[in-house]
Amino acid sequence: SASAAARSVRVARxxxxxxxxxxxxxxxxxATKADAPASEAASKSxxxxxxxxxxxxxxxxEEMQADPTVCVFGEDVGHYGGSYKVTKGLADMFxxxxxxxxxxxxxxxxGMGVGAGMKGLRPVVEGMNMGFLLLAYNQISNNCGMLHYTxxxxxxxxxxxxxxxxxxxxxxxxxxxxxxxxxxxxxxxxMVACSTPYxxxxxMKAAIRSENPVVLFEHVLLYxxxxxxxxxEYTLCLEEAEMVRPGEHxxxxxxxxxxxxxxxxxxxxxxxxxxxxxxxxRSLKPFDLHTIGNSIKKTHRVLIVEECMRTGGIGASLRSxxxxxxxxxxxxxxxxxxxxxxxxxxxxxxxxxxxVQPAQIVAAVEQICQ
Amino acid sequence: xPRPASAPPPPGTLASQPAMAAAxxxxxxxxxxxxxxxxxxxxxxxxxxxxxxxxxxxxAHIVDPPSxxxxxxxxxxxxxxxxxxxxxxxxxxxxxLYKAKLIRGFCHLYDGQExxxxxxxxxxxxxxxxITAYRDHCIFLSRxxxxxxxxxxxxxxxxxxxxxxGGSMHFYKKDANFYGGHGIVGAQVPLxxxxxxxxxxxxxxxxxxxxxxxxxxxxxxxxxALNISALWKLPAIxxxxxxxxxxxxxxxxxxKSPSYYKRGDYVPGLKVI
Numbered sequence: 268s269a270s271a272a273a274r275s276v277r278v279a280r281x282x283x284x285x286x287x288x289x290x291x292x293x294x295x296x297x298a299t300k301a302d303a304p305a306s307e308a309a310s311k312s313x314x315x316x317x318x319x320x321x322x323x324x325x326x327x328x329e330e331m332q333a334d335p336t337v338c339v340f341g342e343d344v345g346h347y348g349g350s351y352k353v354t355k356g357l358a359d360m361f362x363x364x365x366x367x368x369x370x371x372x373x374x375x376x377x378g379m380g381v382g383a384g385m386k387g388l389r390p391v392v393e394g395m396n397m398g399f400l401l402l403a404y405n406q407i408s409n410n411c412g413m414l415h416y417t418x419x420x421x422x423x424x425x426x427x428x429x430x431x432x433x434x435x436x437x438x439x440x441x442x443x444x445x446x447x448x449x450x451x452x453x454x455x456x457x458m459v460a461c462s463t464p465y466x467x468x469x470x471m472k473a474a475i476r477s478e479n480p481v482v483l484f485e486h487v488l489l490y491x492x493x494x495x496x497x498x499x500e501y502t503l504c505l506e507e508a509e510m511v512r513p514g515e516h517x518x519x520x521x522x523x524x525x526x527x528x529x530x531x532x533x534x535x536x537x538x539x540x541x542x543x544x545x546x547x548x549r550s551l552k553p554f555d556l557h558t559i560g561n562s563i564k565k566t567h568r569v570l571i572v573e574e575c576m577r578t579g580g581i582g583a584s585l586r587s588x589x590x591x592x593x594x595x596x597x598x599x600x601x602x603x604x605x606x607x608x609x610x611x612x613x614x615x616x617x618x619x620x621x622x623v624q625p626a627q628i629v630a631a632v633e634q635i636c637q
Numbered sequence: 638x639p640r641p642a643s644a645p646p647p648p649g650t651l652a653s654q655p656a657m658a659a660a661x662x663x664x665x666x667x668x669x670x671x672x673x674x675x676x677x678x679x680x681x682x683x684x685x686x687x688x689x690x691x692x693x694x695x696x697a698h699i700v701d702p703p704s705x706x707x708x709x710x711x712x713x714x715x716x717x718x719x720x721x722x723x724x725x726x727x728x729x730x731x732x733x734l735y736k737a738k739l740i741r742g743f744c745h746l747y748d749g750q751e752x753x754x755x756x757x758x759x760x761x762x763x764x765x766x767x768i769t770a771y772r773d774h775c776i777f778l779s780r781x782x783x784x785x786x787x788x789x790x791x792x793x794x795x796x797x798x799x800x801x802x803g804g805s806m807h808f809y810k811k812d813a814n815f816y817g818g819h820g821i822v823g824a825q826v827p828l829x830x831x832x833x834x835x836x837x838x839x840x841x842x843x844x845x846x847x848x849x850x851x852x853x854x855x856x857x858x859x860x861x862a863l864n865i866s867a868l869w870k871l872p873a874i875x876x877x878x879x880x881x882x883x884x885x886x887x888x889x890x891x892x893k894s895p896s897y898y899k900r901g902d903y904v905p906g907l908k909v910i
Contacts, residue, residue, distance in 0.1 A: 338838065364838060369906060370868070375827040375861030381832020385816055386766070396743035409821055410828060415806040418817065 326471030341393030355373035376402035397432030440610035467504030532628035700905035823856030852883025
């Protein structure tokens with residue numbers, strides 16, 4: 268629809284993001300390197316450059332300034348400044364009652380966040396690593412997700428549960444988990460995954476403002492991405508997918524860190540003469556079937572690239588949803604590239620082998636487009 | 638008079654067996670009696686002050702126990718008796734309905750524990766918060782809930798307190814600061830400490846009561862929540878309703894220490910009875 272096009276950010280060939288009307292808003296995020304050349308477009312545009320964790324902090328800070336009921340619960344979020352610096356400086360700004368250092372007790376502090384939400388506050392609960400929130404699974408599922416329903420609508424739980432997850436650099440199996448696949452079945456819970464500084468800030472703000480409980484998935488390896496974001500205030504739609512690269516031959520659906528593996532593969536594919544359309548689905552629950560459907564109606568071929576496990580992953584659900592809704596538009600079976608169903612190994616070579624690599628993405632597109 | 642089985646049901650009546658069973662059950666329950674007249678010898682509605690000594694002394698843990706002398710009035714005592722009797726009758730009726738399969742799923746009854754919520758309500762206001770686990774029917778009543786809403790919820794009807802979507806274990810009354818009604822043993826205690834956090838955050842000058850049983854007393858999250866509440870000085874009171882059974886297992890087989898009032902360690906505790 269026109270409104271969706273107006274809101275989604277088109278990516279032009281140079282890698283800079285352009286809003287309809289031609290005003291340059293943000294550049295495609297690139298990993299911070301000392302010798303990375305600033306693009307010509309970036310130096311001419313308004314806005315300010317931030318790293319992804321700073322964008323998250325800006326969003327959180329703005330919402331805390333605007334609404335006194337927003338508070339933060341988490342380990343090391345206060346005096347330490349946050350293990351990934353997302354909450355750095357916030358304790359000094361807002362005090363110890365709004366930025367709360369919790370003991371290492373995920374089950375109870377998540378439950379306390381839910382209780383505070385029942386009584387009208389808007390807590391942001393941080394898991395130092397998303398994997399630790401498995402200890403709070405009961406609170407997230409039964410209380411956070413379901414209380415609105417079981418109370419017949421009496422209580423709302425406007426919680427934001429956030430934290431870094433995903434496969435990092437040799438963090439070991441227990442610190443490399445992808446909880447989006449575990450949480451996706453919980454009724455009542457909404458899930459989004461950020462991947463750029465621009466969408467990180469927008470999604471953080473939207474999640475805090477939402478009356479629903481929202482899980483915001485961040486990725487350990489993306490916190491240092493740098494991008495120019497607008498100076499003026501903005502939020503993003505939680506349920507909307509992001510068009511990263513329009514194309515004609517195949518729809519590649521991805522999210523979080525795999526977006527960058529896909530874009531790397533896209534360079535190779537373009538050189539080989541393919542024209543992939545890349546969509547960052549962002550909204551893991553519910554899926555933006557509108558944007559996804561329009562893409563499938565155009566390209567008729569789908570590749571899903573995800574970091575979570577093959578079994579019971581987001582890709583599995585997405586595949587089902589596409590088959591249910593867009594079967595007649597498909598010219599080829601849907602392919603899904605996921606991580607191996609194994610605990611993430613420590614050794615770097617083995618770890619790389621368990622996640623999807625750009626070469627595999629290229630091979631998959633070649634196979635689909637045969 | 639019973640209709641012959643072959644006759645069609647009269648228009649407007651249900652032909653199903655459960656409906657007829659329910660109707661017969663209701664006919665058997667005695668009608669509510671009108672309040673007794675003040676002139677009756679045996680029961681007084683006097684509001685003259687009365688001091689009663691509690692039957693047992695309190696046992697205290699790192700706190701001075703309150704006085705055993707309680708100021709009350711005959712009228713208040715009669716009200717307690719009325720409320721507790723109502724609760725008892727409600728629970729026994731719920732038991733019968735459950736056995737008649739008109740209440741399905743789980744039905745955890747509070748008969749025998751009525752004094753806990755009746756006594757609590759006498760000392761607090763509706764601005765204070767209460768949260769409990771699944772033995773919640775009577776607390777709903779003591780927070781101002783009515784019988785029809787309660788039974789409607791138990792029987793899955795739309796006029797139930799949770800619109801029939803919660804059932805026995807999910808009674809809530811937001812306007813009376815009653816936060817439920819929770820199925821998972823122990824999970825309500827962190828929630829309750831979260832309520833206390835919100836009270837402190839908003840400077841409300843009220844307290845939160847988190848009720849739990851001797852079974853939940855062995856849950857780790859209880860100690861976690863207690864630690865955080867003590868650290869952050871939250872207005873949280875944890876109330877252990879010890880009925881000596883955690884599900885089907887006797888207390889002495891589940892708990893190394895039955896002194897639940899002492900388990901707070903650095904947190905003051907009181908053994909009431």
